[in-house]
Amino acid sequence: MEALQHLRRDEIFHTIRLIYEDKGRVVDIRRTVFCTSVNLLGKMIFSTNVFDPHNPKSAWFKNSMCEMTKLSGTPNLADFFPFLRFLDPQSVSWEMAKHLKGVYDFVDLFIQKRFASSSEILERNDSKKDFLDVLLDFRSEDLTLVDIRALITDLFVAGIETTTTTIEWVMADFIRNPQKLYRVWQ
Structure with a gap:
């Protein structure tokens, strides 16, 4: 965590700068925190920004992440009546699979x-490696590319949604209770 503190600091300062540049406009906290979280995780895992609002694949990734989160909280008849699972009456499983494939593709x-630039990877020393480099170094029969993809997807799904939701709730609480915000600043 200490070694990656500079990434967190830089991404937070970048986000603050973007908010400040939009001075006078309404800030969409959820979108702002989502983009910050995605890019921070992207820098830790891939050593690059992941979310670019002008890139259609990034937009698809964002949409898929949001839809997967929404679907995971949707009551599903097949969960209450397992004999309906093969019918997927609400198409929850089908929709989830579609969005999961989009995230996997991304x-x-x-x-x-990374494989295309494999010669560059060999030249990196341990201090320059990101999480993907480390995972690829440990690739074996027990840790396949499919496992690596699933692990990275889990990190994005868990890290983005929990962070976004938590910060959104905290900001809403600060707006409702300004005295709490004042205490935090002291």
Whole structure:
């Protein structure tokens, strides 16, 4: 955690700068925190920003992440009546699979890009390696590319949604209770 503190600091300062540049406009906290979280995780895992609002694949990734989160909280008849699972009456499983494939495809782009620049990877020393480099170093029968893709996807899904939701709730609480915000600043 200490070794990556500079990434967190830089991304937070970048976000503050973007908010300050939009001075006078309404800030969409959820979108801002989402983008910050995605890019911070992207820098830790892939050594690069992941979310670019002008890139259609990034937009698809963001949409897929949001939809997967929404679907995971959707009551599903097949969960209450397992004999309906094969019918998928609400298409929850089908929708989840569609969005998961989109996220997998997005993560695969970064993995393929890393393999394309494999000579550069060999020249990196341990202090320059990111999480993907470390995972690829440990690739074996027990840790396949499919496992690596799933692990990275889990990190994005868990890290982005929990962070975004938590900060959104904290900000809402500060707005409702300004005295709490004042105490935090002291």
